[in-house]
Amino acid sequence: LASSTLGGRSDTAFVDLQSLDYKRILDRRGDLRLSFPELRPIVAKTAAIAQRLLDEEVRVIYDLCFMKPSAENHSKATGWHQDLPYVPIDRRGLLTIWIALIDVLPESGALQFLPGSHRLGPLGRLDLREDIRLTDLLRADDYAFVSNPVTVSLRAGEATVHDGLTLHGSHPNATSVQRLSWALRFIPANTRWLGGPLAIDGLEETGMRPFDTFDDSRFLVPA
Numbered sequence: 001l002a003s004s005t006l007g008g009r010s011d012t013a014f015v016d017l018q019s020l021d022y023k024r025i026l027d028r029r030g031d032l033r034l035s036f037p038e039l040r041p042i043v044a045k046t047a048a049i050a051q052r053l054l055d056e057e058v059r060v061i062y063d064l065c066f067m068k069p070s071a072e073n074h075s076k077a078t079g080w081h082q083d084l085p086y087v088p089i090d091r092r093g094l095l096t097i098w099i100a101l102i103d104v105l106p107e108s109g110a111l112q113f114l115p116g117s118h119r120l121g122p123l124g125r126l127d128l129r130e131d132i133r134l135t136d137l138l139r140a141d142d143y144a145f146v147s148n149p150v151t152v153s154l155r156a157g158e159a160t161v162h163d164g165l166t167l168h169g170s171h172p173n174a175t176s177v178q179r180l181s182w183a184l185r186f187i188p189a190n191t192r193w194l195g196g197p198l199a200i201d202g203l204e205e206t207g208m209r210p211f212d213t214f215d216d217s218r219f220l221v222p223a
């Protein structure tokens with residue numbers, strides 16, 4: 001999840017998101033809300049939900065359209081991971097609202113979550129391309145905090161919400177239709193950037209410096 005933008009240099013911090021093996025998991029378009037003003041009401045509505053859940057004012061750190069290829073295009077599973085380890089911020093509270101843009105069923109690449117895994121703390125930057133089994137990932141004492149994985153089917157327009165520490169992934173898409181979703185990531189308004197790469201380009205345009213808060217207009221929730 002981590003293509004970087006730092007000091008005017010845009011490169012890839014962890015995996016090459018343009019590589020074929022990554023595009024078989026997910027192809028992505030970043031920050032659609034900045035190009036399509038018609039999305040503003042959805043940003044405002046989802047931000048209100050995030051604000052209610054976090055119980056504090058929020059910023060939109062970025063949004064991503066996730067396109068999971070069809071079976072014909074060799075769709076692969078998204079490996080188990082947490083989002084927060086890829087987002088260099090100084091606190092907890094990263095929250096994703098993931099909206100299905102078409103019906104998403106287990107066979108078309110529905111998200112799966114490990115309930116309770118937010119209590120395990122950060123587990124590091126897991127490689128989304130790897131088919132990591134939960135039994136390899138979890139220590140014996142972790143099982144006291146988690147329950148069995150759940151797969152969440154959604155109708156187009158429905159959404160799920162997950163914490164930045166909730167382990168999640170998705171099944172391969174076994175259908176002939178590309179799976180489409182739009183994810184908005186929110187942070188508490190007083191969050192500070194630690195200076196590492198973010199998942200979208202254009203951060204250098206904001207003039208942000210490490211330890212700044214996210215006050216550029218691109219991060220503000222539209223009225």
Ligand SMILES: O=C(O)CCC(=O)C(=O)O
Pocket residue numbers: 026066068078083096098111168169170181183
């Ligand atoms: O869409 C997917 O398959 C994974 C999405 C994801 O990892 C996320 O929204 O954090």
